[in-house]
Amino acid sequence: MCFNTYIQHIKAEKYRQFGFSLQLLNPIHWFQFADDAAVIIGQESENQHLLNRFSICCQWSNMVVRVDKCSTFGIKKVLSKSAQYLPKLLIKKDLIPTIKTGESFEYLGRHFDFSMTNEKHKCKLISLIDELMSEIDLKPLHPKNKILLYSRYVLSKLSWHLTVATISKTWVVENIDSPVNKYVRKWLEVPISGTLSNIFLTRNKFGLNIIPASVKFIQCQTVLRNALKTSSNDSINELWKSTNNHTNIQYDSYNSTKEVLKTFHSQQENKLRDRLKCQGSFFENISKFSLSQLNAIWSVSQSKLPKNIFNFTIRYMNNTLPTRKNLSRWGISSSSDCSFCLHPESLLHVVAGCQHYLERFTWRHDCILKFLAKTFQSLNECKLLVDLPGFESPSIITGDEYRPDLLVSSSDKHLYVIELTVGFESNLTNNVNRKKAKYKNLIGELDQNFTSVKFINLSVSSLGVFDKECHTFVKMLNELGLDNQHQQYCIRKMISIAIRSTYYIFCCRNKEWTNTELMNI
Numbered sequence: 001m002c003f004n005t006y007i008q009h010i011k012a013e014k015y016r017q018f019g020f021s022l023q024l025l026n027p028i029h030w031f032q033f034a035d036d037a038a039v040i041i042g043q044e045s046e047n048q049h050l051l052n053r054f055s056i057c058c059q060w061s062n063m064v065v066r067v068d069k070c071s072t073f074g075i076k077k078v079l080s081k082s083a084q085y086l087p088k089l090l091i092k093k094d095l096i097p098t099i100k101t102g103e104s105f106e107y108l109g110r111h112f113d114f115s116m117t118n119e120k121h122k123c124k125l126i127s128l129i130d131e132l133m134s135e136i137d138l139k140p141l142h143p144k145n146k147i148l149l150y151s152r153y154v155l156s157k158l159s160w161h162l163t164v165a166t167i168s169k170t171w172v173v174e175n176i177d178s179p180v181n182k183y184v185r186k187w188l189e190v191p192i193s194g195t196l197s198n199i200f201l202t203r204n205k206f207g208l209n210i211i212p213a214s215v216k217f218i219q220c221q222t223v224l225r226n227a228l229k230t231s232s233n234d235s236i237n238e239l240w241k242s243t244n245n246h247t248n249i250q251y252d253s254y255n256s257t258k259e260v261l262k263t264f265h266s267q268q269e270n271k272l273r274d275r276l277k278c279q280g281s282f283f284e285n286i287s288k289f290s291l292s293q294l295n296a297i298w299s300v301s302q303s304k305l306p307k308n309i310f311n312f313t314i315r316y317m318n319n320t321l322p323t324r325k326n327l328s329r330w331g332i333s334s335s336s337d338c339s340f341c342l343h344p345e346s347l348l349h350v351v352a353g354c355q356h357y358l359e360r361f362t363w364r365h366d367c368i369l370k371f372l373a374k375t376f377q378s379l380n381e382c383k384l385l386v387d388l389p390g391f392e393s394p395s396i397i398t399g400d401e402y403r404p405d406l407l408v409s410s411s412d413k414h415l416y417v418i419e420l421t422v423g424f425e426s427n428l429t430n431n432v433n434r435k436k437a438k439y440k441n442l443i444g445e446l447d448q449n450f451t452s453v454k455f456i457n458l459s460v461s462s463l464g465v466f467d468k469e470c471h472t473f474v475k476m477l478n479e480l481g482l483d484n485q486h487q488q489y490c491i492r493k494m495i496s497i498a499i500r501s502t503y504y505i506f507c508c509r510n511k512e513w514t515n516t517e518l519m520n521i
């Protein structure tokens with residue numbers, strides 16, 4: 001700052017008489033940032049002249065110039081071409097080290113070389129990313145925390161480089177995104193054939209909310225271009241205008257970093273919807289059927305799972321679990337059929353379809369039901385009937401023809417009829433409609449004996465996603481007096497039980513089922 005003022009002063013007319021003859025020093029650029037300075041000048045002799053003044057000023061203000069840390073970089077015209085040369089500039093009789101031909105120097109984190117290749121900067125970025133990612137890889141951390149380190153630490157370490165270096169998006173995709181993706185796949189155990197689009201989505205769309213470095217790069221460039229565009233300095237605005245071309249057009253089209261993110265997310269969604277039918281089916285189903293107000297709770301529940309089950313959810317979503325259908329597609333297994341029923345063993349077949357696994361699916365259903373029963377048991381002044389051993393049977397009220405899963409009646413004769421269905425994501429709404437039709441008559445009949453009868457059509461997916469219709473369930477929790485925190489706890493637990501039991505069912509595929517004890521968590 002002092003020096004900028006000093007330079008402005010000695011350039012002024014009135015100081016010429018003291019010998020600061022600078023009228024020939026054109027163009028003269030002096031960049032000072034904290035204790036770093038860069039001087040750009042047309043003639044070597046003028047530069048020496050200015051450096052002498054600089055030394056005097058430093059001496060006067062008791063600042064020491066470390067000549068060994070300085071460097072000079074020269075370009076001059078040789079015939080009609082520009083060429084790099086080695087300037088001879090001195091500070092107090094010491095020769096300032098010169099940047100050799102073809103090499104680069106670094107100023108404020110940016111590398112400059114004669115051909116403006118940024119090669120040095122690119123090498124530095126590649127080794128930086130390699131160093132950071134391999135260090136995270138070695139840490140004994142849960143994959144979600146490794147990913148958190150990438151998002152919070154690695155990306156912020158990169159952001160200055162991605163702002164100042166002249167590199168292209170393609171270069172970032174090839175040289176930074178691809179090693180990062182390799183580690184992310186390793187941590188989440190996603191095979192090379194599996195898409196990462198699901199995890200790039202936001203949490204309320206069942207993603208992990210991470211972005212590739214190339215998206216961070218576009219954000220950095222957007223910030224930089226916006227700073228030029230909106231600067232109060234006219235020359236900087238001119239600079240923006242004169243460079244509003246070529247690759248800059250793609251950065252100038254964004255007004256904010258949020259817009260960059262929005263575009264990225266919608267690209268991933270379109271990819272899942274239109275191009276990846278098989279891997280995108282989970283996303284397609286939950287976008288259509290899920291009760292979106294509970295999606296954030298799902299994400300919290302997922303984040304609390306141990307590593308193996310956490311990774312199971314990721315591979316479930318992009319359909320890359322080792323079912324026999326996938327194994328045969330990958331050329332690992334010769335047969336794609338279920339060993340019990342000889343139908344193709346798809347994910348749906350293992351977790352919700354096989355007719356030989358009905359006992360397992362009932363077990364999962366009952367695990368969730370038991371948790372619900374326990375939750376309602378703690379409520380005062382309510383009568384509880386549950387279709388589980390150890391509880392009074394709902395058939396006491398409904399008769400034997402219909403047996404819903406759970407009945408809760410309050411002291412003032414309000415009755416809740418709860419029917420729980422656990423099925424595959426694609427069947428969430430089918431199950432709602434099927435159960436609605438099934439219990440229509442019963443609800444009508446019961447209505448005569450109670451003040452009110454509410455049918456709670458609780459359709460949950462095998463990965464713990466709630467159907468839209470479950471808003472009645474949330475309403476019921478409210479009416480039964482559960483506070484917000486207790487409601488969230490209850491839903492989080494139900495999601496967790498669904499995921500854990502589905503994981504167990506998946507692990508037991510093609511094996512005999514011996515488990516009958518209901519899960520207690």
Ligand SMILES: [Zn+2]
Pocket residue numbers: 338339340341342343349354355356
């Ligand atoms: Zn089967």
